Amino acid sequence: MKPKIVIAHRGASGYLPEHTLAAKAMAHAMNPDFIEQDLVLSKDNIPIVIHDIYLDDVTDVSLKFPDKKRPDGRFYVIDFTFNELKTLQVSERFNPKTGVQVYKNRFPKGVGNFTLHSLEEEIVLIQGLNKSTGKNIGIYPEIKEPNFHKKEGKNLTEIVLKTLYQFGYKTKEDNCILQCFDAKELERIRVELKCELFLVQLIEFEEETKQLNHFSSYANGIGPWYKQLLDKKVNGKFTFTSLVTDAHKLGLKVHPYTFRADDLNEFSTFEEMMQTLIVDANIDGAFTDFPDKVVTFLNK
Numbered sequence: 386m387k388p389k390i391v392i393a394h395r396g397a398s399g400y401l402p403e404h405t406l407a408a409k410a411m412a413h414a415m416n417p418d419f420i421e422q423d424l425v426l427s428k429d430n431i432p433i434v435i436h437d438i439y440l441d442d443v444t445d446v447s448l449k450f451p452d453k454k455r456p457d458g459r460f461y462v463i464d465f466t467f468n469e470l471k472t473l474q475v476s477e478r479f480n481p482k483t484g485v486q487v488y489k490n491r492f493p494k495g496v497g498n499f500t501l502h503s504l505e506e507e508i509v510l511i512q513g514l515n516k517s518t519g520k521n522i523g524i525y526p527e528i529k530e531p532n533f534h535k536k537e538g539k540n541l542t543e544i545v546l547k548t549l550y551q552f553g554y555k556t557k558e559d560n561c562i563l564q565c566f567d568a569k570e571l572e573r574i575r576v577e578l579k580c581e582l583f584l585v586q587l588i589e590f591e592e593e594t595k596q597l598n599h600f601s602s603y604a605n606g607i608g609p610w611y612k613q614l615l616d617k618k619v620n621g622k623f624t625f626t627s628l629v630t631d632a633h634k635l636g637l638k639v640h641p642y643t644f645r646a647d648d649l650n651e652f653s654t655f656e657e658m659m660q661t662l663i664v665d666a667n668i669d670g671a672f673t674d675f676p677d678k679v680v681t682f683l684n685k
C-alpha cells in the first residue's frame with residue numbers, strides 16, 4: 386500500500402449521484418487507490434451498494450412504492466427485492482422531508498438515468514476497468530448497521546464476505562479494505578470468522594478514540610471523523626490531538642472521513658484542508674468526494 390492513499394468516497398460523489406455505477410466509473414478514471422462501497426441487504430439477501438438502510442433520500446421510492454413505507458415514514462432497502470430496487474431512479478442526495486438537495490452545487494437532483502446495483506455488479510465494473518486500463522484500483526466495502534440486519538433476521542457480514550472471497554478478495558494483499566463502525570462486529574469478523582482482509586475500524590464517537598489499544602488487537606487501521614484529529618488553533622495555526630501518533634505507535638493506519646471541497650467548515654480552502662490533515666497531521670489516507678483533487682494534491 387502507498388504511504389498515503391486516496392479513497393473515492395461513494396465514488397466520485399462530488400460530481401455524480403453517490404454510489405451510482407457512473408460515479409464509480411468516473412472515480413476509476415481519476416486514479417484513486419480505492420473506491421468505496423457501503424452495503425445493505427435487499428429483501429432477497431443481495432448486498433446493495435447504498436449509504437443508508439433507507440431509500441427515500443436518494444431515490445424516487447416514495448412516488449413508485451408509496452404503500453411500502455414503515456410506520457416511521459421511511460422506506461427501507463430491506464423491504465424491497467433486488468428486482469423492485471432496480472425499478473427506482475437514483476438521484477443526487479436530498480432531504481426527504483423538504484425535498485431540498487443536500488449539496489446544492491452538485492449534480493442536479495431527480496434527473497438522469499441512474500439505478501441501484503449490487504456489490505457483485507460493482508466489483509465486475511471495477512475489475513473490468515482494472516483490466517482494460519491496466520490499473521489496479523482496490524475496493525473499500527463497508528458493512529452497514531449489522532445490528533439492524535440481525536434484528537431483521539439477516540446476516541449481512543457473512544453474505545458480503547462470501548461475495549468478496551468469490552471475486553478473489555481474501556487477504557491483505559488482495560487490494561480490499563473492509564470497514565465497519567460496529568466494533569463488536571469488526572472484531573467478530575477477525576476473530577470468529579477468521580477473515581484475513583485489511584480491516585479498518587470506523588470511529589464515530591469521541592470516547593472510541595480512547596480504545597485504540599483494543600482496536601489494534603484485530604484491526605489494521607482506523608477511520609475517524611477528521612475533526613477528531615484537530616485540537617485548538619494556536620496563533621492562527623491548527624494543532625492536533627494525539628490520535629494519529631497514538632494510532633501509528635500501535636501500527637494502525639489512519640484514514641479519516643470526509644474530504645469535501647464544497648463543505649469546508651473550519652478551513653478556508655480545500656488546499657488548506659488537505660495540507661493540514663494529509664501533510665501536517667500525517668494521516669495515511671483520505672476518504673473524499675473529490676478524488677481528482679486529492680490525487681492532484683498528492684502528486685505535487
Ligand code: CA
Pocket residue numbers: 421422423527
Ligand atoms: Ca461509508
